[in-house]
Amino acid sequence: MPYGTAAFAAIADPTRRQVMERLADGPRAVGEIAEGLPVSRPAVSQHLKVLKEAGLVSDRQDGARRIYSIDPKGLGAMRAWLDRFWDTALAAYAAEVERTKVNDSGEEEAEP
Amino acid sequence: MPYGTAAFAAIADPTRRQVMERLADGPRAVGEIAEGLPVSRPAVSQHLKVLKEAGLVSDRQDGARRIYSIDPKGLGAMRAWLDRFWDTALAAYAAEVERTKVNDSGEEEAEP
């Protein structure tokens, strides 16, 4: 799975997650996204480039401005990975809880 | 949300995701996890420390060995964040698709 790798690395950065949350409200231009963020506008541009290459956002030209939107494709890949993982992990955890519960019930094996 | 931050940073690393996938099959000792991975055993120990602090794994002592298991708590936090985000993002995307479709249908505004 060489695709989802970029997405996970992309959302690892807090600033990038802030950008994503702003985009969740709807499409925004770069300047609007950068306004209020604690970093400069060029930094936001670089973050948007990373997010785009990860398949998490898409962009469209609108005159002199550039509008960025969420691209559900990348998000879907991440969710798929998590879900595939989630099932087996939960099963293993349930089995582990069961095992621990048996041991806690007062069984000992060798040394009294 | 200062909690999920650590989890996202943790699974951003490919080696750490490999560790998680091995743990998905069931609890494992450190040596077993490290075997076959392209990094040294101390490196795996450091990765496990990060995963533990992120709430993604938990550990239990078994004699001289230390058994690690998946902790669904951290995974749940990530899923929650993604899901909360997923809904609004999809809605925004649907609206955006609608908007684009209207423009694609052959409307022009000013310059012929």
Next chain:
DNA sequence: CGTATCGGTAAGTCATCGCTTACGGTAAGT
């Protein structure tokens, strides 16, 4: 007891990342 296995920690190195300032190129307004 002595010896071996298991695994966490310390110290140091090398690459990568996120940020800044400076610049250039395109589109819109006058």
Next chain:
DNA sequence: ACTTACCGTAAGCGATGACTTACCGATACG
């Protein structure tokens, strides 16, 4: 055409991170 707004890119810097080898405490085993 001149100017202004908008935004991507280049260059450089400081910080963080992943890895290695070396070391050490703790637990089983003879």
